[in-house]
Amino acid sequence: MKDSVILGTMAPPSLASLAGDDAGIGRLRSSTCHGPPLDGAPVSAAVRVHGIIPPLDLARLPKATPALDFISIDSEHGATNSTLDDLYGSSSMNQRDPYRDVERADAYSKVGIINSYYLAYRDLPQIFSTYGVTGAALDFGCGTGRSTRFLREHGFSTVGVDIAEEMIVKAIEADPHGDYRTIDECDLGAFPNGSFDLVLSSMPFDSIPTKEEKVRTLREISRVLKHGGTKILIAASPEFYLHEWVSWSTKSFPENRIARSGDVVRVVIKDLGDDRVVEDYLWTDESYRETFAETPLRLVETRRPLAQPEDPYQCEWLNETAVAPFSIYVLKKAQ
Numbered sequence: 001m002k003d004s005v006i007l008g009t010m011a012p013p014s015l016a017s018l019a020g021d022d023a024g025i026g027r028l029r030s031s032t033c034h035g036p037p038l039d040g041a042p043v044s045a046a047v048r049v050h051g052i053i054p055p056l057d058l059a060r061l062p063k064a065t066p067a068l069d070f071i072s073i074d075s076e077h078g079a080t081n082s083t084l085d086d087l088y089g090s091s092s093m094n095q096r097d098p099y100r101d102v103e104r105a106d107a108y109s110k111v112g113i114i115n116s117y118y119l120a121y122r123d124l125p126q127i128f129s130t131y132g133v134t135g136a137a138l139d140f141g142c143g144t145g146r147s148t149r150f151l152r153e154h155g156f157s158t159v160g161v162d163i164a165e166e167m168i169v170k171a172i173e174a175d176p177h178g179d180y181r182t183i184d185e186c187d188l189g190a191f192p193n194g195s196f197d198l199v200l201s202s203m204p205f206d207s208i209p210t211k212e213e214k215v216r217t218l219r220e221i222s223r224v225l226k227h228g229g230t231k232i233l234i235a236a237s238p239e240f241y242l243h244e245w246v247s248w249s250t251k252s253f254p255e256n257r258i259a260r261s262g263d264v265v266r267v268v269i270k271d272l273g274d275d276r277v278v279e280d281y282l283w284t285d286e287s288y289r290e291t292f293a294e295t296p297l298r299l300v301e302t303r304r305p306l307a308q309p310e311d312p313y314q315c316e317w318l319n320e321t322a323v324a325p326f327s328i329y330v331l332k333k334a335q
């Protein structure tokens with residue numbers, strides 16, 4: 001068996017039969033194979049799941065194939081990556097940062113702390129009060145400034161930084177008197193040691209691929225924190241990529257189910273009116289703990305906020321009442 005890729009929408013039963021070993025090798029029962037082969041490539045009964053599986057754009061598949069549970073293309077028979085590119089084209093935002101995009105930034109700037117995003121922010125005031133966090137805050141990965149403005153509304157003086165200039169342009173447009181800056185990855189050189197009481201990062205770590213980069217970034221964040229300062233890191237939970245939510249959809253990406261820490265996972269943000277696929281990197285709780293252990297920051301609390309009936313904000317929740325879409329890590333720099 002040569003390298004093969006799986007394309008397409010695999011129903012959960014097919015995925016169950018893919019339960020493979022640690023090397024990501026899955027064995028599919030041939031009974032789970034349906035439909036004609038693609039481009040003359042044989043449908044295989046055993047597949048090696050490798051690399052990034054591009055998200056499927058069903059509309060671009062040959063007419064005969066939409067009923068397929070999956071298609072496995074054996075590379076020995078001439079199905080090439082260019083075949084995949086032809087199929088997938090530009091439906092995916094497979095760039096280093098999906099937010100370096102004018103349309104995406106424009107759409108993002110119009111979305112407030114609504115729908116499932118409410119759960120990323122709901123508990124923050126309580127965390128500020130529990131740990132006595134006040135003063136100067138850096139919003140690392142501020143995007144179009146939604147999280148920065150939230151901090152300011154809660155009494156902090158704020159600076160927002162982001163690697164995506166497109167997002168920063170929109171943040172300044174919405175808040176011309178705010179301090180927003182474009183930075184290079186991991187580079188907080190504009191700020192002296194110990195500048196901030198709090199560094200918040202609401203969701204940028206989902207786009208940082210490797211442990212090395214996460215560690216480097218957290219060390220730089222720690223440098224600009226005061227001794228005794230607080231780091232709050234809000235990240236998509238691993239379950240985020242497996243369910244349907246008010247604000248996001250993952251049902252077109254069954255391959256998320258077999259992703260391991262560091263693998264690309266895909267999601268569509270429903271609130272934006274921009275249904276291009278966002279590619280994140282899965283990072284499990286265990287991986288986060290290992291990452292934090294290599295920095296001067298000590299984990300003091302982890303929260304996984306669920307929507308509650310007593311919440312002042314309500315909407316027609318999907319999985320938000322049973323599964324937490326976010327993990328909130330509270331870390332401290334030693335005194």
Ligand SMILES: C[S@@+](CC[C@H](N)C(=O)[O-])C[C@H]1O[C@@H](n2cnc3c(N)ncnc32)[C@H](O)[C@@H]1O
Pocket residue numbers: 097099100140141142143144145146147161162163164167184185186201202203204205207208217
């Ligand atoms: C999902 S958005 C969230 C924006 C904002 N924090 C909010 O809650 O609305 C994630 C942001 O993180 C930024 N980002 C990703 N990697 C980054 C990095 N290494 N350094 C700084 N910002 C980063 C992206 O450009 C994007 O604007």
